[in-house]
Structure formats: C-alpha cells, structure tokens
Amino acid sequence: MRPFKTVQIIEVYKSLQGESSYTGLPCVFVRLAGCNLRCTWCDSEYTFKGGLRMSLEEIESEVHRLSPEGGLVEITGGEPLLQEREAVALMDRLLPRYTVLLETSGERPLERVPAGVVKIVDVKCPDSGEGDTFRIENLNALGRQDELKFVIASRQDYEFARDFIRQHVLNTRAGTVILSPAFRKDAAGGRDVSHCMVDPQHLAEWMLADGLNARLGLQIHKFIWEPSLKGV
Ligand code: SF4
Helix, strand or coil: CCCCCEEEEEEEEEEECCCCCCCCCEEEEEEECCCCCCCCCCCCHHHCCCCEEEEHHHHHHHHHHHCCCCEEEEEECCCHHHHHHHHHHHHHHHCCCEEEEEEECCCCCCCCCCCCCEEEEECCCHHHCCCCCCCHHHHHHCCCCCEEEEEECCHHHHHHHHHHHHHCCHHHCCCEEEEEECECCCCCCCCCHHHECCCHHHHHHHHHHHCCCCEECCCCHHHHCCCCCCCC
16 A cells, blocks of 8 residues: 555646636646546646655645745646545645645545635536536535636537536636637647637637626646646
C-alpha cells in the first residue's frame, strides 16, 4: 500500500492564471497526475502517466518558495480529485495562507472539497467526447464563489451549454458561468484565434443573440505564450 499523503505530481510552477474570473493574476499551479477522461481537445495528455511522488510538506514548501507573499494557488491536473484524499489534505494545508482554486472535470464528487476552496468545474459538452460525464449532484455542492465552465468546440456544444444553463438555472448556483472556445490540441506557432475551434466572435454573437447571462472566457495563456508550451 502506498504511503498516505504523498501525491503523484506532474509539475509545480508559477505563471499567470489563464482562465476563470481570476484570469491574469499570478498563480502557482500544482498539477496532479492522472485523468480518467479523454477529452478530444485535451491539451494536458502529458499528465496521464508518470510524474513523481511528493509529500504534502514538499509541495507546500515549493508553493511557499514560489509565492511567499500568499496569493493564488490552483490545484489542477489531469483530474486532481482522482487523488481525493491527498488533494483534500493539501488544500486544507494551503487554505490559511492562499486563495485556493480547484480545477476539476465535473465527473468526480465535490462534497469533500474543503469549504473556502474556489471550485472551477467543467461541464463537458458533446464534442469533447465525454459529454455525459457531469455528475449532476455536484450542482448542489456549488456556492457563489464557485465557477462552472463549458469548453465550446462547435455550435452543437454551444446549444448544449445554453440549454443546460437555462434548465438548471446555473446563475443562481455558481457565481460565474463561463463559455470558452476550445483550442486545437495540436496548436503551435501563431498566438491567435485561428487555433480556436469556434471563432470567439461567433460565440460572442450567439451569446448576445440568446441573451445568455454568462461570461465569454478566452484561455489567455494561449495568446501570451506559444500555444504548445507546457508549464506556462
Ligand atoms: S478532464 Fe481535463 S485532463 Fe482529463 S482529458 Fe479532459 S481536458 Fe484532459
């Protein structure tokens, strides 16, 4: 049996937050290994295998080294809640000093995520290939500080997101609902919208035409750095 409270980690690094309502702020990313989904446009396939085991103390120490003044820390993956017990313990340790964000696919239970963590939860759309994986009970675990995110790869995805938002009155459950164009996973070279699977202008027009009370989000790290770069 593996020792309690070591975590399989891909990387710990500091960059700017590229998504969510915290976009543009400095953030330390703690990227856990492993994912049980296989989204067609996933840009994190390098997290599926490998990594190294780190103790909670080692991770916390590295976070402090990178961001001694406090600030944002995001627990991400892969799917970090595949290592739920360890991820929860890590978030508990970081919360007194940091604003802790958790990026998760929406497929794992959220009930044991510590209060005070900002949950950024995907609802997978049909073109992701994982469209039926959202755990509907998770809606009851959301608070006003939390965010729901739909990654949009087509008009079909947009209509799914629009109808889901309306059906579940999402704006009364989560503080922020975000629609974000999917980025091609093989994107490389130019830092521009040609890599988006849906033109952001089209997505904006659809949202405005439907009067959708949601935020259009762009993955700004794909526009700041070369899109194929890791650890940014
Ligand atoms: S849930 Fe995230 S890490 Fe897992 S396959 Fe989908 S995009 Fe990739």
